[in-house]
Amino acid sequence: MTDEGLLDAERRxxxxxxxxxxxxxxxxxxxxxxxxxxxxxxxxxxxxxxGSATDFSKPxxxxxxxxxxxxxxxxxFVQAKLSFWGVLFQVLFGMLLALLLNVQSRxxxxxxxxxxxxxxxxxxxxxxxxxxxYTPDISPLYxxxxxLNVTLPSLTSSVDFALMSIIIADTWEWLPFTFLMVLAALQxxxxxxxxxxxxxxxxxxxxxxxxxxxxxxxxxxxxxxxRLIDSVKAFPLIFLLTGGGPGSVTEVTxxxxxxxxxxxxxxxxxxxxxxxxxxxxxxISLGLVWMGRYREVSA
Amino acid sequence: MSAPSSRQASRGRKVAIALxxxxxxxxxxxxxxxxxxxxxxILQFPPPLIFTPTLANYTSLWQSAFSASFVNSLLSASFSTxxxxxFGVPAAxxxxxxxxxxxxxxxxxxxxxxxxxxxxxxxxxxxFYRWIGLLDTVTGLVLxxxxxxxxxxxxxxxxxxxxVPPSLEEAAPADGxxxxxxxxxxxxxxxxxxxxxxxxxxxxxxxxxxxxxxILTRTSAxxxxxxxxNFMNYEGWEWGKIAAGGSLVMAPVLIFSLAVRRYLxxxxxxxxxxx
Numbered sequence: 001m002t003d004e005g006l007l008d009a010e011r012r013x014x015x016x017x018x019x020x021x022x023x024x025x026x027x028x029x030x031x032x033x034x035x036x037x038x039x040x041x042x043x044x045x046x047x048x049x050x051g052s053a054t055d056f057s058k059p060x061x062x063x064x065x066x067x068x069x070x071x072x073x074x075x076x077f078v079q080a081k082l083s084f085w086g087v088l089f090q091v092l093f094g095m096l097l098a099l100l101l102n103v104q105s106r107x108x109x110x111x112x113x114x115x116x117x118x119x120x121x122x123x124x125x126x127x128x129x130x131x132x133x134y135t136p137d138i139s140p141l142y143x144x145x146x147x148l149n150v151t152l153p154s155l156t157s158s159v160d161f162a163l164m165s166i167i168i169a170d171t172w173e174w175l176p177f178t179f180l181m182v183l184a185a186l187q188x189x190x191x192x193x194x195x196x197x198x199x200x201x202x203x204x205x206x207x208x209x210x211x212x213x214x215x216x217x218x219x220x221x222x223x224x225x226x227r228l229i230d231s232v233k234a235f236p237l238i239f240l241l242t243g244g245g246p247g248s249v250t251e252v253t254x255x256x257x258x259x260x261x262x263x264x265x266x267x268x269x270x271x272x273x274x275x276x277x278x279x280x281x282x283x284i285s286l287g288l289v290w291m292g293r294y295r296e297v298s299a
Numbered sequence: 300m301s302a303p304s305s306r307q308a309s310r311g312r313k314v315a316i317a318l319x320x321x322x323x324x325x326x327x328x329x330x331x332x333x334x335x336x337x338x339x340x341i342l343q344f345p346p347p348l349i350f351t352p353t354l355a356n357y358t359s360l361w362q363s364a365f366s367a368s369f370v371n372s373l374l375s376a377s378f379s380t381x382x383x384x385x386f387g388v389p390a391a392x393x394x395x396x397x398x399x400x401x402x403x404x405x406x407x408x409x410x411x412x413x414x415x416x417x418x419x420x421x422x423x424x425x426x427f428y429r430w431i432g433l434l435d436t437v438t439g440l441v442l443x444x445x446x447x448x449x450x451x452x453x454x455x456x457x458x459x460x461x462x463v464p465p466s467l468e469e470a471a472p473a474d475g476x477x478x479x480x481x482x483x484x485x486x487x488x489x490x491x492x493x494x495x496x497x498x499x500x501x502x503x504x505x506x507x508x509x510x511x512x513x514i515l516t517r518t519s520a521x522x523x524x525x526x527x528x529n530f531m532n533y534e535g536w537e538w539g540k541i542a543a544g545g546s547l548v549m550a551p552v553l554i555f556s557l558a559v560r561r562y563l564x565x566x567x568x569x570x571x572x573x574x
Contacts, residue, residue, distance in 0.1 A: 140325070282414070
């Protein structure tokens with residue numbers, strides 16, 4: 001009995017010793033910066049203006065400015081367009097690719113790894129790759145278009161195509177993610193289901209619609225949500241390919257906040273923009289958590 | 300599809316897969332081949348299928364300031380990985396054997412660090428670093444990458460510890476061994492593959508980072524991803540060198556990813572590699 005008690009005490013001591021440093025670090029990175037950001041968003045903080053960091057005289061000034069700031073409002077729309085098309089393409093093409101690769105073969109298993117390359121590359125290298133593709137002098141894309149007698153405009157500096165060029169690069173980079181998620185879901189579907197349906201005379205499209213799709217629908221939704229949350233972070237592509245331009249055609253909220261804080265020195269105002277963005281991301285994240293709970297309950 | 304099982308690969312499907320793979324990887328291969336070409340050759344269309352590869356781009360790049368940034372990247376990625384493992388592995392072990400209040404704080408922290416856009420952390424970190432003089436230092440980068448890798452380690456290691464049967468550990472304390480000894484001598488060797496996988500994902504996260512390094516460094520602690528961009532802006536359009544720089548930055552990532560294929564999938568679907 002006393003032996004047991006001693007062991008428990010020893011165990012508790014170990015747990016405290018093992019967990020404390022990590023909990024402190026997590027508190028310091030997850031909680032403190034968020035509080036500081038919130039505090040800064042209530043000030044007109046500029047690095048060049050002394051005392052502005054602690055000026056809380058008009059706490060809501062930044063937030064009052066936001067709705068009337070055309071660049072901020074525009075950035076939300078740009079983000080919405082980028083997220084919508086990016087997520088749609090990634091889920092759609094990721095699913096098609098997963099359906100294509102959902103077979104048993106050594107060759108396919110070997111090939112699968114190579115399909116993951118775009119998403120493991122450093123994001124800035126992805127941006128460099130697409131910079132090369134979008135630069136007419138050296139691009140195979142422009143050469144191919146020339147062979148077909150098509151004159152491509154300069155994609156990244158054209159008002160009509162700049163955002164699409166970002167969406168294409170973003171889809172290329174993240175397609176493997178949805179592919180991987182959907183493939184994992186496909187592999188849990190028992191073969192018997194499709195076999196039985198085929199015996200009953202169902203064609204491939206019917207099998208897909210009535211058997212495969214209901215099985216993978218939850219994972220399609222979850223991967224779409226994950227991509228939606230991450231689409232807010234798109235930075236290297238925009239930074240290197242368009243710089244938010246032409247004008248502010250590709251200036252998403254994240255990029256606008258970056259320019260405000262580190263280009264024009266408006267730290268306080270940038271913090272307010274970031275807080276709004278964080279709230280939006282938090283709402284989507286909560287939706288994702290809620291969906292996870294709901295699925296656990298219904299399963 | 301006339302085969303007995305729908306899961307058998309037909310020849311037509313294999314060809315289709317190979318074609319899709321080539322088209323998908325074409326942009327990546329384009330960068331790679333460009334890094335071995337002289338500038339004249341790069342501008343030549345139609346592109347010659349067979350050419351004499353040159354390492355000139357790589358050697359001139361290595362003799363420039365780029366090599367120093369490569370070293371910075373290596374240092375910050377390695378040290379942050381080591382520290383994240385040092386703190387994270389014991390914490391994950393404790394959490395896997397003990398259901399306490401820490402669990403909720405942990406899942407909250409993981410959610411926050413995983414979901415929030417990096418700019419939300421950069422503003423406070425930038426001001427804090429400016430204040431204590433950590434801007435443009437490798438130490439500053441190590442600190443921030445350790446912080447972001449720690450939740451990843453804790454989260455990734457817990458399932459590995461859960462696979463170690465508790466009966467193995469219970470036998471040992473009866474002989475008077477402390478929990479720390481049990482962890483070091485019995486449990487850790489059993490979860491070595493997990494540690495290796497977590498280490499590699501941490502390394503890749505730090506290595507791949509662009510945003511934090513862009514803002515928190517200037518010249519002396521500049522990392523390789525930032526150096527590649529810098530190079531594009533200041534040294535003119537030397538495409539061969541730019542391609543070589545990009546290839547060098549992605550080389551460790553590709554090598555590691557191939558080495559840990561098996562664990563990569565679970566790590567990637569958690570969206571862990573890229574922030």
